[in-house]
Amino acid sequence: MMKFRNFNISPKVPTFNVHKLSRFLKQFRTNTAWGLDIGGHALKAVKIVQTPTEIFIDDIEIIEYPEISVDVDSIKSKYIRDTIQVFLAKHRIAKADNVLVSVPGHLALSRFTTIPPVDEKQLRDIVSYEIKQQIPFDAKEIVWDYCQLPKRSGATEGLEIGLFASKKISLDNILTDVAPLKFRLTALQVSPLAIYNFILFDQQVDGATIIINIETENTDLVIVDGMHFWIRSIPLFKVDADFVKEVNRSIEYYISLSKETLHFKTILLMGRSFKNSHDVKFIAENFGYEVKLLKTLNNLKLSNKISPAYFSEYSLDLPIAIGLAIQGIGLGLVKTNLLPQELNRMVMMSRKKPYAIATLSCLALLFAIQYGGTQMQIKYLSGDSNYHQKVLQNVKELEKKYKNTESIAQASKSTLNLVASIDSSRYFWIEVLDRLLSSIPDNVSVASIQSSWVEAGTLKLEVSGKQTPQGFFQAQKTGVPAKPTFSKKVLLMGIKGESKEPSIRFIEEHILKPIQNLTIVDQKVPAFKNVEIVPGSCRQVDSKNDKDRYISFEIRWIVKSQDEVQSEIKSLSLMQGTPTSSVKS
Numbered sequence: 001m002m003k004f005r006n007f008n009i010s011p012k013v014p015t016f017n018v019h020k021l022s023r024f025l026k027q028f029r030t031n032t033a034w035g036l037d038i039g040g041h042a043l044k045a046v047k048i049v050q051t052p053t054e055i056f057i058d059d060i061e062i063i064e065y066p067e068i069s070v071d072v073d074s075i076k077s078k079y080i081r082d083t084i085q086v087f088l089a090k091h092r093i094a095k096a097d098n099v100l101v102s103v104p105g106h107l108a109l110s111r112f113t114t115i116p117p118v119d120e121k122q123l124r125d126i127v128s129y130e131i132k133q134q135i136p137f138d139a140k141e142i143v144w145d146y147c148q149l150p151k152r153s154g155a156t157e158g159l160e161i162g163l164f165a166s167k168k169i170s171l172d173n174i175l176t177d178v179a180p181l182k183f184r185l186t187a188l189q190v191s192p193l194a195i196y197n198f199i200l201f202d203q204q205v206d207g208a209t210i211i212i213n214i215e216t217e218n219t220d221l222v223i224v225d226g227m228h229f230w231i232r233s234i235p236l237f238k239v240d241a242d243f244v245k246e247v248n249r250s251i252e253y254y255i256s257l258s259k260e261t262l263h264f265k266t267i268l269l270m271g272r273s274f275k276n277s278h279d280v281k282f283i284a285e286n287f288g289y290e291v292k293l294l295k296t297l298n299n300l301k302l303s304n305k306i307s308p309a310y311f312s313e314y315s316l317d318l319p320i321a322i323g324l325a326i327q328g329i330g331l332g333l334v335k336t337n338l339l340p341q342e343l344n345r346m347v348m349m350s351r352k353k354p355y356a357i358a359t360l361s362c363l364a365l366l367f368a369i370q371y372g373g374t375q376m377q378i379k380y381l382s383g384d385s386n387y388h389q390k391v392l393q394n395v396k397e398l399e400k401k402y403k404n405t406e407s408i409a410q411a412s413k414s415t416l417n418l419v420a421s422i423d424s425s426r427y428f429w430i431e432v433l434d435r436l437l438s439s440i441p442d443n444v445s446v447a448s449i450q451s452s453w454v455e456a457g458t459l460k461l462e463v464s465g466k467q468t469p470q471g472f473f474q475a476q477k478t479g480v481p482a483k484p485t486f487s488k489k490v491l492l493m494g495i496k497g498e499s500k501e502p503s504i505r506f507i508e509e510h511i512l513k514p515i516q517n518l519t520i521v522d523q524k525v526p527a528f529k530n531v532e533i534v535p536g537s538c539r540q541v542d543s544k545n546d547k548d549r550y551i552s553f554e555i556r557w558i559v560k561s562q563d564e565v566q567s568e569i570k571s572l573s574l575m576q577g578t579p580t581s582s583v584k585s
Helices: 018-029 073-090 120-134 168-177 179-184 191-202 241-257 277-286 308-317 319-328 341-380 385-409 412-423 426-438 504-516 562-576
Strands: 031-038 042-050 055-064 098-103 109-115 142-148 159-167 185-190 209-214 219-225 228-234 266-270 290-293 444-455 489-499 528-533 539-542 549-559
Touching: 031 191, 031 319, 042 073, 042 308, 042 319, 055 073, 055 308, 073 168, 073 179, 098 168, 098 179, 098 191, 098 319, 109 120, 109 228, 120 142, 120 159, 142 168, 159 168, 159 185, 168 179, 168 185, 179 185, 179 341, 185 191, 185 319, 185 341, 191 209, 191 219, 191 228, 191 319, 209 241, 219 241, 228 241, 241 277, 266 277, 277 290, 426 444, 489 504, 504 528, 504 549
Parallel strands: 031 098, 098 185, 209 266, 266 290
Antiparallel strands: 031 042, 042 055, 109 159, 142 159, 209 219, 219 228, 444 489, 489 549, 528 549, 539 549
């Protein structure tokens, strides 16, 4: 969990709007990814946005350049570098956006093999050995990754593995071409695998299907057989008799690998070449399968700024870019990545740094809110001169804290030190504040929300269900020897507020109980324990005009640890007779 010493929202403003804050927090749940397919004649880019309610293609860009021969690397790099600059001038890529770039099929090697069943911890070591046996290059000269294929029904013991590799020099050339995007990259993905991710997510294929994608340099052949797949790069890109012969040879080879009887029904065509009706007709005449062209989307929608006619015109060019973006939002079945590890680490650090800066900025904003709220209190309570003096002193202290926090936010060293502890659990606070504030009734105003980490040994909890007069958050008395225990911190949270309904029963029913039953993320058990109204905190308060009365209160609780949550879920599942699943931290 996020290790803040104190986390307070405490401007005591009468018009505090809980629902506006809740809506503000929800905007952080948008996920965005760009897929960039860099081919021999054009850059094809697709932007996909995932919100809590829908997934849609938000932008499409196709920038053509002169068709390039595979052997002319220097000219190719110049064309692509210039195109990337044009693309970045037209589109703003946010730091939080995932960017994935294609690796052409002819620059990657793929192998499919079966290995003995092993523990997940040993799997990568076994695959590393297989890479040395299957890939005809020195392991130091390549970047590789793998994916595990689903087990076939009736298959023998063993794990089916797909191995994918590319030479470092080829990947370095790609990274040089897209240098302005180098530190925004999330992954380098092989083009045929991007096609497979697109087909599995969006298209409805019936039975074993052959996919032919013709590029400038080569042809990607992808065979989709249920959840299984097989890929091959064919060094031909002209539709003729030799092309048909090579495709048939590949199909026969795949059939020989399969231990089941296969019946292909469909050939799905994509790539600019098949805008030529003659090539489509030639394929239909030379294969005994139904021939289809990629024209429509099923699970993806188009945003309002993309016309269906525009998409239909370029649909044959976009499957790779769409598949890359699908992987970028986390919905691709194959998640392999050929981005070199050292660059991947640098990118991850670069992407985490803004989160740390944003968190520090939020702290600065909170101090600013406190500062502004205190200023409003001064004006609101202008009749009490003594109170004014105390508030003014608080203003000076808060202003000093605000300036200190602002300077910290500009210090990169402090920012990087916070990355590890902040990034992994930033969504916990968004979820807790959203759920907590949404549960507060409209006639209740929240004055402050506090949280702090304390040693578990300093708390004296309820004993045998009986609460001490000071409540179960009472600190242990000094001088009393404690049993030696390991140091463990717990997260305490609490709220202070005022209710226009001057009844303790109202607070118990409409504020205390909802907090006791509050769940977060996909947990099935309450997230908090030991929820109580602080003894002595509930009291009637008269307003300045003596006409309206309200009751002030304070409630506090302990946030359950992940071990406690998992234990409760396991117990609940055993009682209900259902299997348990681990809870994401």
